[in-house]
Amino acid sequence: MTNIRKRTAGHTVLMLMAALTFLCSVSLSNAQQPSNGAAKPTTTPADEGLPVKDPLVQQKCGACHQADVKGNLSRISYVRTTPEGWEEAIKRMIRLNGLQVSPDEARHILRYLSDRHGLAPDEAKKTEYFVEHRMIDETPIPEIDGPCGSCHATAKPLSWRRTGDDWKLLKNMHIAFFPSAENTSFSGNQNRLGQTPGGQGGGGRGEQNARTGPDGKPIRPVDDAIAWLAKSEPLHTPEWANWETMIQQPKLEGVWFVSGKAPGKGSFHGKVTIKATETPGNFTTETSVTYLDGETYTAKGYSIVYTGYAWRGRSEAQSSAAGVGAPSKVREVMMLSRDGSKLEGRWFWGTYEEFGMDITMTRDVGAPALLDISAASLKAGTSGAKVTIYGQNLPTSITPAGIDLGSGITVTGAEAKSDSVTLTVSIAADAIPGKRAVTVNGLVLPSAIAVYDHIDFLKVTPETSLSRLGDEPHAKGYAQFEAEAYAFGPDGKAMTADDVPLGVVPATWKLEEFVASYGDDDVDFVGKLDSKTGFFTPASDGPNPKRRSMRNNYGDVWVVATYTPEGQSKPVTGRSYMVVSVPQYIQYDQPEVAGK
Missing domain, CATH: 1.20.5 (Single alpha-helices involved in coiled-coils or other helix-helix interfaces)
Structure with a gap:
């Protein structure tokens, strides 16, 4: 039996x-065959597609994706996306549909589709944070927050461009591959909130009260989302039409100045030497960086530039820093400016890409350049303060007369080197608070330094964060917090557009309970926050016998920073919200876009 x-x-x-x-x-099949019934999406006219001209793509993809007389392949010719999006699609074809390709063939296909069926820079910029793996709060978009945002970051659908028919086919794919989506906000049935679909009892919404289309069928949230996406993110856009004709292999060989900031470490500056390889659009790199505290970062790596601007790189790094946050295997995501003179983006590492550096790179053309300044702000009434301006190819003959830090700041001394100028400055007691540009022999760092007379509040960054429990089987997901001081702007209010940022301050850190239920005790179990550095180390995963009901160590807490400014009797505080969750057991990522 x-x-x-x-x-x-x-x-x-x-x-x-x-x-x-x-x-x-x-x-x-619907994706590959002409539509015959009214219930199916109509076939997109062939002249609206993007013809596939690469022989290998035609050979490997054409067996399933039918070609028309104009060279359009079904589905493929009617979508555009990022290198990460195309890699995800190629992996899905291999895993689910039996596509047979070698690694070199896969890289070739990825390169071609990213170049000829990619996004224009202006299109990609809106969701660049997604491929840079930044932890941010996305701007709400009501039309897609429910149907798409309940499973994806909203940047996921926004990083694709499709015809109206292909957006409908994407909906069909979700229903086929993920039928449980029918019981979520995808279709307007949110069982996870205690509601049940209409017709099944339990007080569900029921389709009898839903809006209906001309065919009498209910219009669900996903249908509204698809209609919005088809209008907002179409295949053909002015941005792509303009960029498609301008795409060329970038000429990046040479020395580049690099500067930026790393949470918990502060500012840095240095050089990156880029060399071209035999493969067009592929490069090798050597990097040397020095932080303002004297720590160093060196790396050797390689990169690919897709679509004429999208830098995807990897580096093996060494750093004088120690600890779990020290860089080792670093990934690089940057965007090249239209004139080819600047690269901006993020370098990141860690199991959850939680460690990173905000990067700006500019070409060394032999001319003097300013990169950074050691102080973000100066207090009114201060005398004899030391400030260092960092740059490259600077003349050593710079004098105080050639330096201007704005009204109310007097430069009394200057010691010049080819890569820096150390100043002695005094700030008038009645100097007007606010941002100022830094000018050295005609070179300008806009809004580089601020004058203040009082620190009014702190802002803790990131404002919201996600850390992950872990142990031997699963790595921990760490978090680094910073407290940035602010002065009120003219409106005298906090968290408004005219607030004046004054830079990161050495705050004291602690965790406080985010009270979500009676007897909440998350703060005792989620992990430890270093009181001096703001670095959070999550607890181990798995059931905890010391916790009520043998629960895991997950929870949500406030991260609180406190700082007493010099000359002020009362401390200022700020806080941010952190969720400490379970490990991410499946890593959804496309790291191979950087090549071998």
């Missing part, structure tokens, strides 16, 4: 799998 039950259960599972396979095949 037991064996019969097992066979029956196994047969049932096989039948379910077969049914799901049938649904998937129907969806894929």
Whole structure:
């Protein structure tokens, strides 16, 4: 009897799998065949597609994606996306549809599709934070927050461009591959909130009260989302039409100045030497960076530039810093400016890409350049303060007369080197608070330094964060916090557009309970926050016998910074919200876009 039950259960599972396979095949078939019924999306006219001209892509993809007389391949010719989006699609074809490609062939296909079916710089900029793996609060978009945002970052659909028909086919794919989506906000049925679909009891919304289309069928949230995406993110855009004709292999060889900031470490500056390889658009790099505290970072790596501007690189790094946050295997995501003179983005590392550096690179053309300044702000009434301006190719003959830090700041001394100028400055007691440009022999750092008379509040960054529990089987996801001081602007209010940022201050740190229920005790279990550095180390994962109901160590807390400014009797405080969650057991990422 037991064996019969097992066979029956196994047969049932096989039948379910077969049914799901049938649904998937129907969806894929719809993607590749002309539509005949009113219920199916109409076929996109062939002249609206982007023809596929690469022989290898035609060979490897054309077996399933049918070609028309103009060279358009079904589905492929009607979408555009980032290198990460194309890599995800290629992986899906390999895993689910049996695509047979070698690593070199996959890289070639990825390169071609990213170059000829990619995004224009202005399109990619809106969601660049997604591929840079930044932890941010996305701007709400009501039309897609429910149907798409309940599973994805909203940047996921916004990093694709499709025809109206292909957006509909994407919906079909989700229904076939992820049928449970029908019981979520994707379709307007949110069982996770205690609601049940109409017609099944339990007080669900029910489709009888839903809006209906001309065909009498209910209009669900996903239909509204698809209509919005088809209008907002179409295949053909002015941005792409303009950029497609301008795409060329960038000429990046040479020395570049690099500067930026790293949370918990502060500012840095240095050089990157870029060399071209035999493959057009591929480069090798050597990097040397020095932080303002004297720590160093060196690296050797390689990169690929897609679509004429999208830098994707990897480096093996060494740093004089120690600890779990020290860089080792670093990934690089940057955007090249239209004139080819600047690269900006983020270098990052860690299991969850939680460690990183904000990067700006500019070409060394032999001319003097200013990169950074050691102080973000100066207090009114201060005398004899030391400030260092960092740069490259600076004349050593710079004098105080050639330096201007704005009204109310007097430069009384200057010691010049080819890569820096150390100043002695005095700030008038009645200097007007606010940002100022730094000018050295005609070179300008805009809004580089601020004058203040009072620190009014702190802002803790990141304002919201996600850390992850971990131990030996699963790595921890750490978090680094900083407290930035601010002065009120003319409106005398905090958190408004005219606030004056004064730079990071050495705050004292602690965790406080984010009270979400009676007897909340998350602060005792989620992990430890270094009181001096603001570095958070999460606790181990797994059930904790010391916690009520043997719960895991997850929870949410406030991260609180306190700082007493010099000359002020009362401290200022700031806080941010942190969720400490379980490990991410499956890593959804596309790291191979950087090549071998």
